[in-house]
Amino acid sequence: MFIKIENLVAGPGEKVTGYIMVPETTIKLPVTLINGKKEGKTVLITGGVHNAEYTGIETAIQLAGEIQPDEITGCLILIHPVNTSGFENRTMSVVAEDGKNLNRIFPGNPNGTEGDKLCHFLATAFLSQIDFYIDLHAGDGYENLTPYVYYLGAVAPEVVEQSKIMAQKVNVPYLVKSFTTTGGVYNYAGSCGIPSILIERGGEARWSEEEVNLYKADVKNVLRHLTVLSGAVKDNEYGQVEIENVIYENASVNGCWYPRKKAGEMIKKGEELGVIKDYFGKVLQRCTAKYDGLILYRISSLSVLKNESMIVYGEIKN
Ligand SMILES: [Zn+2]
Incomplete structure (x- = not known):
């Protein structure tokens, strides 16, 4: 072919x-x-x-x-x-x-x-x-x-x-x-x-x-x-788990972003995940965890833009 x-x-x-x-x-x-x-x-x-x-x-x-x-x-x-x-x-x-x-x-x-x-x-x-x-x-x-x-x-x-x-x-x-x-x-x-x-x-x-x-x-x-490449398939080393109910926490304003958590960290319900402040240090938005879970990714730049996902997390499926 x-x-x-x-x-x-x-x-x-x-x-x-x-x-x-x-x-x-x-x-x-x-x-x-x-x-x-x-x-x-x-x-x-x-x-x-x-x-x-x-x-x-x-x-x-x-x-x-x-x-x-x-x-x-x-x-x-x-x-x-x-x-x-x-x-x-x-x-x-x-x-x-x-x-x-x-x-x-x-x-x-x-x-x-x-x-x-x-x-x-x-x-x-x-x-x-x-x-x-x-x-x-x-x-x-x-x-x-x-x-x-x-x-x-x-x-x-x-x-x-x-x-x-x-x-x-x-x-x-x-x-x-x-x-x-x-x-x-x-x-x-x-x-x-x-x-x-x-x-x-x-x-x-x-x-x-x-x-x-x-x-x-x-x-x-x-x-x-997929049998497209020759060789034996290897098993996953992690005992993979599924992440569900993923929440994309969006910034409601432009500002300076101060995350409290890194990607891969576990979080507890109610825990503060980060805050957005203005250039004078005034808090504009607080972000807290809606449930226990895991951070998949988050913005790492100081600048955060309105409507973008500043931190994304999900629940570990049992
Ligand atoms: Zn991409």
Whole structure:
């Protein structure tokens, strides 16, 4: 079987790399196609839907370089990264030309702005060809995050089930079922019937070889489970638990953010999680825990913006 996306074509046993231009934009996508000799499933892996989430981007770059066609049954498509215009302008995860977050505007619009066109192109040229999807994220440049994985929760039951099993192959302690059905790439893929996961590892605009090695092992383990990559599937080391009733505590004002807790810390109901103050030290908003739980991520910059999630936590499912 040949795999073809615009100008890139890979025959059986071939690996092809190159840029694909998003039609009617100046945005280029660095893409690697790895086509196994044997036919099988096609998996899409993306890093840098959010361009300041460097662990995911470097993981996708290294996987694209390392994986060879003779290890693959089926096809791998890697985009590394997706938001190159954001990456090259060092935005905090928006498309440089229009300020849009790609994970809010799916399935895009061929007649819209650059970001809209990019989303439309991903949906039509890439998602139309795949059986499974793995999206590699991290905390954003201003976010402190504990490693966890999202799986699809509000799609067809068999897609939910397959997504959950994929997520269980990721070696992180926490699983989060997501109920969002619109806006994001991975949610949209789910609505098209494609079992998908979104992994969160790293953040604060940093990356290390150690984190990337862990991240690559996660992706490879999922690929082995899908029988696309050869080798034995490893068990999760953490006895993964599910996090539910996730609360996204939003800032009601712009201000200075003083968190009391870090990602990965356990919290007690009623405990203060952080406060927003103005430039004179006056408290503008207090945030307290609504129940016992675990912090998934929180903003780590001093600045907090109105309507953004300053701290996100959930309950550990018994
Ligand atoms: Zn992200």
